Amino acid sequence: MARIIQFVLNGRARTDAVADNVLLLDYLREIVGLTGTKTGCDGGECGACTVLIDDVPRLSCLTLAASVAGRRVDTVESLAVDGRLSALQRGFHEKLGSQCGYCTPGFIMAAAGLLRRNACPNEAEIREALGGNICRCTGYVKIIEAVQHAAELCAVGLSP
Ligand code: FES
Ligand code: FES
Numbered sequence: 001m002a003r004i005i006q007f008v009l010n011g012r013a014r015t016d017a018v019a020d021n022v023l024l025l026d027y028l029r030e031i032v033g034l035t036g037t038k039t040g041c042d043g044g045e046c047g048a049c050t051v052l053i054d055d056v057p058r059l060s061c062l063t064l065a066a067s068v069a070g071r072r073v074d075t076v077e078s079l080a081v082d083g084r085l086s087a088l089q090r091g092f093h094e095k096l097g098s099q100c101g102y103c104t105p106g107f108i109m110a111a112a113g114l115l116r117r118n119a120c121p122n123e124a125e126i127r128e129a130l131g132g133n134i135c136r137c138t139g140y141v142k143i144i145e146a147v148q149h150a151a152e153l154c155a156v157g158l159s160p
Pocket of ligand 2: 097136137
């Protein structure tokens with residue numbers, strides 16, 4: 001069965017008919033065409049599919065699209081504004097937080113959730129916030145440094 005849902009996606013109101021059994025991950029990638037959100041394990045283990053729902057990081061592979069009715073959903077595509085990278089995007093770029101990059105959108109959105117609730121996290125808080133995200137390339141050190149650098153950029157006025 002399909003239902004009509006209204007929600008806010010990356011800052012814009014949206015109305016769509018979605019089947020009850022469609023996952024948010026598949027909705028975003030295949031119906032909306034926002035492929036920044038990645039499919040990794042497809043089972044809640046890797047964090048590659050992380051998006052923000054009402055500013056809280058959620059796994060879109062475990063979330064039904066219909067359940068976001070009335071909510072705000074932000075994907076990695078929401079971060080850059082007018083071609084200017086957000087603090088986290090700059091952090092990952094400047095601190096070499098990405099190698100193949102497949103895990104990066106998930107890490108960035110998990111970190112975005114952290115920085116929206118805690119603008120100045122310490123290393124332990126960053127590690128805890130990213131604990132559900134897996135990277136097969138980096139040793140995680142550069143990723144932590146990227147988020148620390150992003151927090152510094154936020155302190156001088158950039159949005160996460
Ligand atoms: S694809 Fe969702 S947690 Fe791995
Ligand atoms: S950069 Fe390749 S999986 Fe993380």
